[in-house]
Amino acid sequence: MSAYPRGDRALIRALNRSTVLNTVKNYGPVSRTEIAERTGLSVATISGITAELIESNFVFEKETGTSRGGRRPILLALNAKGGYVIGLKLAEDHITGALTDLEATVIASHTHAMKKKTAESAVEGLAYTVKELLAQRGIRRDQLIGVGVGLAGVIDTRNRVLRHSPIFGWREVSLGEMLEQRLKVPVYIDNDVNTLTQAEQWFGVGQGVDNFVVVTIGRGVGMGMVVNGQIYRGAHGGSGELGHTVLDPTGNVCNCGKRGCLETYVSDPALLRQAVPSIPGVSLLEDLSEKAIGGNELALDIFTKAGEALARGIGNLINVLSPELIIISGEGVRSGDVLFDPMRAALSKYVMPGLSEDTEVRIDDWDDDAWARGAASLVLSEIFESPLVREGAL
Ligand SMILES: [Zn+2]
Known part of the structure; x- marks a missing residue:
């Protein structure tokens, strides 16, 4: 059940933010009036939220709308380069990583070979891959919104604990916590097939x-x-x-x-x-x-x-x-x-x-970045997903 009480103002604001951001993502470039028509939210509410989204760089304004006489309307579009996320797939003997923009487009990828099968060396390798990907494109740590990790096994996503992985022979490893302490950015983990599923849902044929x-x-x-x-x-x-x-x-x-x-x-x-x-x-x-x-x-x-x-x-x-x-x-x-x-x-x-x-x-048409892009969508879904879905209230 939801941790939020119904009617909580912060929740309503978060819900409206998610609705507006998804409308811009799915239908953009769109005008504020069109967002109002599609969502049923008031123009005043939308103006407040879009100001916040522009401020945080997720959305930008462009003047390319067709005029119905008079001024050309200002349209809002998702700013794909407003932030970056990294997805990492932890496989048996290697890590594949992808740096993506907010539209899940891969802009850098890297493969790192792993010799040891301990959780500590995996965290080491994951952190190294993040550093390598950022360096490839000159992206600063503060432009990185989060890191998603996908791997085979039973995973408690809420507590970011790998409960059991037959491939690695690990049990009850706090992988999310360990990596977050190293990187100082939010880290999300999930089963690798769930990350692919998430990517299909947000950016692929599952939309x-x-x-x-x-x-x-x-x-x-x-x-x-x-x-x-x-x-x-x-x-x-x-x-x-x-x-x-x-x-x-x-x-x-x-x-x-x-x-x-x-x-x-x-x-x-x-x-x-x-x-x-x-x-x-x-x-x-x-x-x-x-x-x-x-x-x-x-x-x-x-x-x-x-x-x-x-x-x-x-x-x-x-x-x-x-x-x-x-x-x-x-x-x-x-x-x-x-x-x-x-x-x-x-x-x-x-x-x-x-x-x-x-x-x-x-x-599917398979490509080698798919696992890592899937892991990246763990972070992207945190940005776009409705807070009610995240809290399990819907
Ligand atoms: Zn079997």
Whole structure:
């Protein structure tokens, strides 16, 4: 529930600020009159808020409106360069970082290799990457609004604690607090798939979609959910373990300790395990997809089975959630049609008749900055999100 009492003046002001800022972001350049029409707020309220937004550099005025006779109206637009944020993805042996402006456009990126797997050395590496990114573009520390960190694992976002991460073998690490003490700027952390989901919601194909799911494939299989316009995290931050739903209890052993999880059919290591050493010249997933595209029977068979397993996972998702949209993302989408043609062909076998037409399944164009840009959107959403959503009152 909300920490604010209803009717609290500061809350109302924060809500109006968020409404105006989002109207400028989504419809800008806009005049104050148009903001009033779109939001129902009074022109006096809007003038007060826009003055504050201009003062803080988030919004600027431009005189490019078309005149209806007389003076040309002054339009307001989001000032993309009014502040900067950094997103960091903490992976098993490296960190990728991106410096973005307020529109989530990446203006610098950096990859940092990590040798040790301790929380202290991770904080060290994260702080180093921030310094490096700022230096690349000559951005001052006081222009940095915040830093977002995404990583695999169960995360208590409110307390910024990593509760459990199988990849790192860490439990109860106050990662947010540790990094914030080092950097002296606000730090937000979340599960990496949730950060991608957040980025889709604010800046990607999830804009304006109230119910959608992001499924990531690559090293594992992850999932993020937006339900009624909000990221759904489960009661304790552990939702979305689609990769560990069991397809066959007699299947291969998964790294979670169970057998036959979806991940044991679809993840990169699972695909490579079937190919090496049977197919000569394959050591990376790219090699395997090249072989499949070139017509290698065994390679094609591996992707066909993976595509069918993925269809079962996605089909069950549609049966349970019936979302408007499922976005498939992650490094694994680079395999392309050799994986997704069999998936699309098999999907109707697993979806209840009548449900499949309601859900669009989209394959994302993957780029290497996506994880870090997702982490940056953790900070951007703090700037744009309504305080009621943040407090869980909506
Ligand atoms: Zn598993």
